Amino acid sequence: MGMEIGGILNFLVSFAIMASIYAIFSMGLNVHWGYTGLLNFGIAGFFAVGAYTSALVTSPMPTGVLTNYVKQAFGLNLPFLVGVVAAAMVSGLIAALIGLLTLRLSEGYLAISTIGIAESIRIFFNNESWLANGPQGLIGLPQPLHDLFPPGYYNYVYLVIVLAFLAVIYVALERGIRSPWGRVLRAVREDEVMASADGKNVFLFRLQALILGAMIMGIGGALYAHFSAAIQPSVFEPLFGTFIIWAMLTLGGTGNNKGAILGSFIVWALWSWSTFVILKIVPRGFETRAPFIRYVLIGLLLVIILLRRPKGIIGEERQVSRF
Amino acid sequence: MAELVVYGIVLGSIIALGSVGLTLIWGITDLFNCAHGDQITVGAYIALPFVSLFSWIGFLQAKVGPFSFNWGLALAFIPAILLSIGLAVLIDRWVYKPLRQSGAHFITSFIASIGVAWGLRGLIYIIWGADFRFYTKGLRPMLFLPLEIKLRLDEIFIVVVAWAAVATVYLFLSKAKMGKALRALADNRGLARVAGINTERMIVWAWGIAAALIAIAGILYGIETQLRPEMGWIFLLPLFAAIILGGKGSITGALAGGLVLGIAQQVSTAWLLPTYKPAVAFIIMILVLLFRPKGIFGRRQM
Amino acid sequence: MSILRVEDVVSGYGSMEVLHGVSLGVEEGQIVSLLGPNGSGKTTLLRTVFGILSPWKGKIYFKGEDISGIAAERIARIGMGYVPQEENIFPSLTVQENLEMGAFIREDDWQPRLEEVYELFPDLTDRRKSRAGELSGGMRQMLAIGRALMLNPELLLLDEPSTGLAPRLVDAIFERIVKLKEQGVTVFLVEQNAQALQIPDKAYILEGGEKKAEGGAQELLEDAEIGRLYLGR
Ligand SMILES: Nc1ncnc2c1ncn2[C@@H]1O[C@H](COP(=O)(O)OP(=O)(O)O)[C@@H](O)[C@H]1O
Ligand SMILES: [Mg+2]
Numbered sequence: 001m002g003m004e005i006g007g008i009l010n011f012l013v014s015f016a017i018m019a020s021i022y023a024i025f026s027m028g029l030n031v032h033w034g035y036t037g038l039l040n041f042g043i044a045g046f047f048a049v050g051a052y053t054s055a056l057v058t059s060p061m062p063t064g065v066l067t068n069y070v071k072q073a074f075g076l077n078l079p080f081l082v083g084v085v086a087a088a089m090v091s092g093l094i095a096a097l098i099g100l101l102t103l104r105l106s107e108g109y110l111a112i113s114t115i116g117i118a119e120s121i122r123i124f125f126n127n128e129s130w131l132a133n134g135p136q137g138l139i140g141l142p143q144p145l146h147d148l149f150p151p152g153y154y155n156y157v158y159l160v161i162v163l164a165f166l167a168v169i170y171v172a173l174e175r176g177i178r179s180p181w182g183r184v185l186r187a188v189r190e191d192e193v194m195a196s197a198d199g200k201n202v203f204l205f206r207l208q209a210l211i212l213g214a215m216i217m218g219i220g221g222a223l224y225a226h227f228s229a230a231i232q233p234s235v236f237e238p239l240f241g242t243f244i245i246w247a248m249l250t251l252g253g254t255g256n257n258k259g260a261i262l263g264s265f266i267v268w269a270l271w272s273w274s275t276f277v278i279l280k281i282v283p284r285g286f287e288t289r290a291p292f293i294r295y296v297l298i299g300l301l302l303v304i305i306l307l308r309r310p311k312g313i314i315g316e317e318r319q320v321s322r323f
Numbered sequence: 324m325a326e327l328v329v330y331g332i333v334l335g336s337i338i339a340l341g342s343v344g345l346t347l348i349w350g351i352t353d354l355f356n357c358a359h360g361d362q363i364t365v366g367a368y369i370a371l372p373f374v375s376l377f378s379w380i381g382f383l384q385a386k387v388g389p390f391s392f393n394w395g396l397a398l399a400f401i402p403a404i405l406l407s408i409g410l411a412v413l414i415d416r417w418v419y420k421p422l423r424q425s426g427a428h429f430i431t432s433f434i435a436s437i438g439v440a441w442g443l444r445g446l447i448y449i450i451w452g453a454d455f456r457f458y459t460k461g462l463r464p465m466l467f468l469p470l471e472i473k474l475r476l477d478e479i480f481i482v483v484v485a486w487a488a489v490a491t492v493y494l495f496l497s498k499a500k501m502g503k504a505l506r507a508l509a510d511n512r513g514l515a516r517v518a519g520i521n522t523e524r525m526i527v528w529a530w531g532i533a534a535a536l537i538a539i540a541g542i543l544y545g546i547e548t549q550l551r552p553e554m555g556w557i558f559l560l561p562l563f564a565a566i567i568l569g570g571k572g573s574i575t576g577a578l579a580g581g582l583v584l585g586i587a588q589q590v591s592t593a594w595l596l597p598t599y600k601p602a603v604a605f606i607i608m609i610l611v612l613l614f615r616p617k618g619i620f621g622r623r624q625m
Numbered sequence: 626m627s628i629l630r631v632e633d634v635v636s637g638y639g640s641m642e643v644l645h646g647v648s649l650g651v652e653e654g655q656i657v658s659l660l661g662p663n664g665s666g667k668t669t670l671l672r673t674v675f676g677i678l679s680p681w682k683g684k685i686y687f688k689g690e691d692i693s694g695i696a697a698e699r700i701a702r703i704g705m706g707y708v709p710q711e712e713n714i715f716p717s718l719t720v721q722e723n724l725e726m727g728a729f730i731r732e733d734d735w736q737p738r739l740e741e742v743y744e745l746f747p748d749l750t751d752r753r754k755s756r757a758g759e760l761s762g763g764m765r766q767m768l769a770i771g772r773a774l775m776l777n778p779e780l781l782l783l784d785e786p787s788t789g790l791a792p793r794l795v796d797a798i799f800e801r802i803v804k805l806k807e808q809g810v811t812v813f814l815v816e817q818n819a820q821a822l823q824i825p826d827k828a829y830i831l832e833g834g835e836k837k838a839e840g841g842a843q844e845l846l847e848d849a850e851i852g853r854l855y856l857g858r
Contacts, residue, residue: 105613109567111430112567112608123601127596288453289452292449295441296445296446299445302438303435303438500725503722514713515726518772518773519697519698520726522698
């Protein structure tokens with residue numbers, strides 16, 4: 001009995017960690033799409049960049065026999081926090097480059113471009129083995145404060161760390177969106193022409209939003225890398241890396257950070273619990289195919305929300321104007 | 324190099340099949356259909372049960388001429404096309420039409436099409452599993468041409484069928500009353516309504532054409548390689564690149580764009596790993612968007 | 626009898642009210658003009674009459690029947706034609722195909738009608754196979770009108786057919802409109818300038834979404850106050 005409760009608790013804790021990491025991605029997407037109207041369908045790209053950056057920054061260069069199996073461009077062996085900051089910086093830098101190239105495109109083209117960028121990033125990590133070990137990816141990534149706690153309890157510690165990041169990002173964004181800067185962002189979204197007489201200014205605001213959201217996504221990527229302690233390119237495929245996050249934000253309520261968090265927890269609960277339920281009900285012999293029912297579920301969920309509740313569960317918060 | 328160009332034409336013919344329907348739907352409904360690639364996958368898989376079914380019939384087991392597949396597969400085109408059309412029309416009625424009628428932004432339909440894409444792919448995984456499938460286990464006869472070009476005979480079949488299908492659609496669009504109305508709709512939707520044309524009915528026609536070409540593309544690609552649940556997704560970027568190259572709603576542009584993309588992707592393998600093909604498509608697309616956002620072939624629209 | 630009656634129509638876009646209760650009538654067999662400065666709501670009125678917009682309030686009667694809020698596709702089938710102000714052709718279709726599209730919903734033989742339209746606009750005959758997008762402004766207008774005529778409308782709504790045309794072409798277009806009237810087509814002609822007061826039997830003046838004046842064309846032309854206030858003279 002005790003074991004079982006412990007098992008459930010462990011499951012709940014890792015569930016909460018993943019849901020919180022996804023909540024961070026959703027808030028990043030909210031900065032792009034909810035606040036600024038930027039269609040980023042390449043979340044997976046920033047996810048990958050953040051995860052790989054932090055992995056390379058925090059892990060040591062392989063030594064001994066490992067050099068035969070693991071190739072990586074560098075391994076700086078620096079602390080966790082440095083890794084997270086580096087992840088945010090590199091992700092933001094890449095966003096800046098992408099933005100300079102594509103932000104002038106109309107929204108539909110921007111959406112397709114970002115899909116392409118994310119796929120290209122994933123293929124790049126997959127093909128260029130010298131960089132981060134190609135398809136095998138990197139394993140045994142360092143975990144912060146790992147040695148201070150017994151292994152069975154480590155996830156509790158990590159949950160606290162992730163929640164701390166979540167809280168800081170949430171508070172910062174809520175303040176940001178109520179600041180004059182946030183008001184301009186929304187004005188840019190509502191009507192690009194009205195927001196500013198000169199287009200350069202609009203472009204600059206969109207670029208800032210793209211970079212900020214991407215930095216948040218980079219942090220999410222780093223948190224994921226150190227939680228799973230192993231990353232490979234296949235993690236960053238569009239379903240897990242991008243579309244599930246769109247489903248989360250759309251369900252919770254576009255333009256609303258609380259909605260982003262709520263949607264992440266609900267969708268991730270559906271996703272992780274449906275595995276158990278599905279495995280219980282499918283006939284024998286179908287176990288390997290059953291997990292794909294979740295593809296259908298996510299797809300259906302997205303379509304149904306858009307048809308029935310396009311504003312999501314919570315909907316956009318009315319921002320009180322200070323004028 | 325000559326060989327890569329020839330392979331590029333084979334791949335480009337398949338991309339062209341997909342891009343014609345994609346640009347038609349884009350021109351007429353504003354939808355960037357992200358599920359187009361996965362609908363190609365469905366087209367390929369839907370033919371599978373019919374191939375098995377037809378191979379119960381003795382005389383259909385005979386191979387088609389010198390090709391690797393039998394008459395059962397040749398016949399399976401018909402039910403696959405019909406089912407593909409039915410599926411597309413149903414999806415439109417249940418998903419895109421309600422969104423259109425509620426006046427939703429085209430981005431909403433775009434996101435919904437992503438949901439459709441995942442739903443379809445999930446269904447394929449559930450029904451057929453993740454393993455590769457083949458239409459036939461037979462040997463694939465080769466042809467040795469000058470310039471050291473090795474070509475499978477099947478690939479000649481693919482190119483011929485693809486362009487025959489495209490030519491049929493082209494003729495339909497340029498000569499038939501319905502075809503002209505579809506072009507009119509892609510040109511100026513508001514005016515088509517003013518002329519009394521029932522746009523919803525025309526949209527069903529557009530999906531019908533797109534879905535027929537989709538099924539043909541899926542089966543041809545299945546003959547060329549093998550059936551995988553992800554086989555259509557990798558077409559998404561080349562498809563989008565092709566129609567952006569071609570210009571919105573332009574049929575001839577989409578055809579030319581498809582060919583260019585196929586050839587560019589194959590020729591790039593002379594220097595790059597084949598897995599970089601989607602990235603090549605993407606880079607072409609970005610370059611066009613940045614320098615010729617109205618497309619390269621789009622000026623003289625069909 | 627009024628072939629078209631607009632009663633107290635309120636209409637607009639989204640939450641923006643453009644027409645604040647407009648009433649007017651078009652008598653069968655006449656040319657009736659609607660004049661007003663840019664942004665006064667003329668196009669909005671035509672869109673509302675033709676069912677592209679739904680009136681928020683008020684009624685629209687065509688041949689005595691209430692057509693308020695009926696969709697454009699259906700209005701096109703009951704004898705009303707509409708030539709929009711902008712984007713009124715299918716640019717990538719040929720001239721001939723544009724006219725065929727005008728007749729798309731006809732199930733009877735429309736070849737004779739096609740010939741009549743070519744007769745009315747002989748210039749189009751030589752350009753049958755040209756893409757409409759390559760035509761000059763004047764030819765485009767003629768094609769746009771020709772397209773609408775393919776359904777044999779009893780009432781034709783024309784939105785500023787003379788905009789951007791050289792005076793010679795404007796005269797040519799107006800001449801055809803008079804010819805149409807002689808053929809029995811009722812014309813509701815929207816224009817911005819007073820030049821359009823030469824042909825109509827009756828005219829209305831719209832400004833700021835409200836009817837400011839109505840009367841015989843001659844009457845309005847001679848009214849100095851109206852000329853100064855609304856017609857820019
Ligand atoms: N599609 C539209 N959406 C929102 N507002 C519009 C639209 N079309 C016109 N308007 C506004 O409606 C008002 C009347 O425009 P319109 O009817 O086109 O005037 P007119 O044809 O007399 O020049 C203008 O203020 C214009 O800005
Ligand atoms: Mg107007």
